[in-house]
Amino acid sequence: xxxxxxxxxxxxxxxxxxxxxxxxxxxxxxxxxxxxxxxxxxxxxxxxxxxxxxxxxxxxxxxxxxxxxxxxxxxxxxxxxxxxxxxxxxxxxxxxxxxxxxxxxxxx
Amino acid sequence: xxxxxxxxxxxxxxxxxxxxxxxxxxxxxxxxxxxxxxxxxxxxxxxxxxxxxxxxxxxxxxxxxxxxxxxxxxxxxxxxxxxxxxxxxxxxxxxxxxxxxxxxxxxxxxxxxxxx
Numbered sequence: 001x002x003x004x005x006x007x008x009x010x011x012x013x014x015x016x017x018x019x020x021x022x023x024x025x026x027x028x029x030x031x032x033x034x035x036x037x038x039x040x041x042x043x044x045x046x047x048x049x050x051x052x053x054x055x056x057x058x059x060x061x062x063x064x065x066x067x068x069x070x071x072x073x074x075x076x077x078x079x080x081x082x083x084x085x086x087x088x089x090x091x092x093x094x095x096x097x098x099x100x101x102x103x104x105x106x107x108x
Numbered sequence: 109x110x111x112x113x114x115x116x117x118x119x120x121x122x123x124x125x126x127x128x129x130x131x132x133x134x135x136x137x138x139x140x141x142x143x144x145x146x147x148x149x150x151x152x153x154x155x156x157x158x159x160x161x162x163x164x165x166x167x168x169x170x171x172x173x174x175x176x177x178x179x180x181x182x183x184x185x186x187x188x189x190x191x192x193x194x195x196x197x198x199x200x201x202x203x204x205x206x207x208x209x210x211x212x213x214x215x216x217x218x219x220x221x222x223x224x
Binding site: 009046088093095097099100 | 111112148149150151152153156164167199201211212213214215216217218
């Protein structure tokens with residue numbers, strides 16, 4: 001079975017502060033991990049995936065197999081980063097399991 | 109708009125009625141997914157198609173739920189004898205499906221179902 005845990009329902013920071021959205025997973029095999037984002041009144045969209053090892057909109061995420069984590073980080077938050085963020089895991093079946101999401105609010 | 113489209117965007121129905129939702133994927137995409145999302149939760153996988161073949165349907169919530177993709181293009185999700193617990197957002201997503209690994213899914217805007 002595969003499970004994704006996002007422990008924070010809400011994360012509130014001020015503009016310019018560092019951001020870390022936590023994601024822990026449970027999966028016995030080799031997982032694929034993703035972060036999806038949903039801005040207000042927009043559809044859910046892929047932000048980044050661990051195999052790409054890229055930075056998108058200043059966000060990065062490193063897969064830590066020892067800690068079974070895939071935390072999303074950004075050194076300096078911007079107001080336009082305010083959104084719902086979902087961590088997702090896919091095992092060998094290509095079917096993703098989503099976490100419950102973390103709402104990020106960046107205050108001016 | 110060349111993205112994934114879903115119709116209707118909102119559906120209000122009475123308990124016991126049948127409802128059908130439609131999803132039109134991005135035209136060249138082979139895979140099509142259906143999810144349900146309830147308040148405060150992430151999307152919950154229901155079923156998916158590779159072209160017209162339904163490859164996974166064991167996670168459909170009950171035998172009242174069924175999905176089709178008759179010609180490998182658009183798909184429909186039907187819920188029979190709706191219950192109040194079926195009230196949720198129903199999301200559709202599509203992907204190219206030409207890779208051995210999980211490929212990027214593109215989501216539609218969703219259909220919000222309210223069962224009275």
